[in-house]
Amino acid sequence: MNFWLVLTVNSVTFGGLLFLLASGFSLIFGLMRIPNLTHGSLFMLGAYIGGSIVIGLFGFKMNFWLAAVLAALTVAALGALIERFLLRQLPGDQLAQVLVTLGISFMAADFCLMVWGGDPMSVTTPEGLGGFARIGGAVFPLYRLAIIAIAVVVAIALWLLLDRTRLGAMIRAGVDDPDMARVVGIRVSQLFTIVFALGAGLAAFAGIIGGPILSVYPGLDQDMLPLALLVVIIGGAGSLLGSFVGSILVGFIYNFGQALLPELAYFVLFLPMLLVLLLRPQGLFGRHVP
């Protein structure tokens, strides 16, 4: 009984982390029509930068949460630069843009290896959240509950941003019909930079928040990127609800798979993807087939 409960909490936690990662990925995909293959690297970069600040970088040491925000902002700025100076060179050529993001992801991975070395870096759980909460007869790690809360807050904030603000309306217009959005005077390419930076920042934030659970190691990027891809394939590109449902689903399948069939955990992920592709190629909440 307890085993299942703990597994469920872990799945929701992991789903929450995935949501932070995949919502940006999905927005970028929906708007720019490209899968951003640097997304895993941005996640890892955020984790490394944040982790270094927590440990202390050049005598510069910060509280976990401030470090997380700072890492997210740094990586968001990096994302804006990538969009502005590399992807912007290839307007409308999605294939070339994907290949550029792929190239950057290798450079970023090797850069991390060069700077932080091959040994995993452990990030300590923020103060006050190292304990456990007793609910009924079960015991839950506080930090995991905190991650779920953060994911829910971010989800609501993103929903408000997309649904209630002018910027959100412009982004939605760009996702639905970029040409028509341009015709009515929305500067879609400016939105590209904003959304790319937002997605990069969210990915980095997810990286550092996930640090205490996943730890940070070379190859983390290649572990996370396929999961983000799966979330978007399952949930549908450009849909916030889709990435939310997809993340929780993938979180559950991945964690249960790892606990019950550890050797085939990765392969079990294949099944929901198969079903979605066969029955609903645009994804559960997507509007069009990519």
Place this chain on the structure above:
Amino acid sequence: MIDLIAGTNRLRLIAIAVVLAALVTLPFWVSGIYYINVGSQILFFAVFALGLNILVGYAGLVSLGHAGLFGISAYATAYMLQLGAGHTTAIMVALVIGVASMAVFAVLSLRSSGIGFIMITLALGQILWGLAYRWISVTDGDNGIPVRGRPAPFGYSLTDPVNFYYASLIVFIVAVAMVFIFVRSPFGAALMGTRDQPRRMNALGYHVWMIRFYACLFSGLLTAVSGILFVYYTNFISPQTLALTASAEVLLMVISGGPGTLLGPIVGATLVVVIKTVVSGFIERWNFLLGAIFVAIVILVPEGIVPGSVRLWHLIARKRAATPAAAEAEPTATERTP
């Protein structure tokens, strides 16, 4: 076939003969087993790149999961040999598994083309990688599977690097010939039609999905063949071979050389293998360089090295021919055919 050869001009025939002669005599004028081994690597990676080029160049479908297919054939060979099967059985099983996996890949990813195809093949490739990495009872995880011995067809033991080089060369020549015939066949023309105008091809009564599916199978066959050569070359297979980096490497071979050309993937494979061999001799930062080359090629020479230099050559040749009558020479519009 005769008129196919007659159709190519004499200069090209001479060039082909020279390159072929150079390849056949390579073990005699290259000193050292090290360089012969580099030659073998170039040859089987060229076969791999030719296979991927069928999809990237001629079908317009970019796959980022081909290392998974390459690796699954290699794993199948190694696993069968570990079970005690003979070389012939192992190779046959590996070919069947490689092509069958490609069929599964194709059925899933051909639901879309373009970016969707990239995403799905990437996800599938990563799943195969994850399987190789975690399915320890079959693949032994990160330790990989060693392969002992190489086959000895007709009494020539491939353990000798020179013999292995010739075996790779034969496979390479057969692969090039197959692709050459394929591209010039009506089926090849139909495939390029589905790349350029899928809707029109559909309206003309071609079964676009089926054409793409068969192209995938052909690509899968070449990939499986190169995977088998690879596992016999290294005598070892580990999950690294299936990583996204490996898929990107072979894609770089195709894209740097020039997708949709016969020569492009071969030039690209040579380039990538040589750079990788030279670079990894003195620095460890191959992946960084790989990424940098990728970005540079995509932004600066998007058409690839072979079409790029062909265009340059034509430009120079035309300028030289046009100089005597430069005033009358009209700029031709046929220069850039899409």
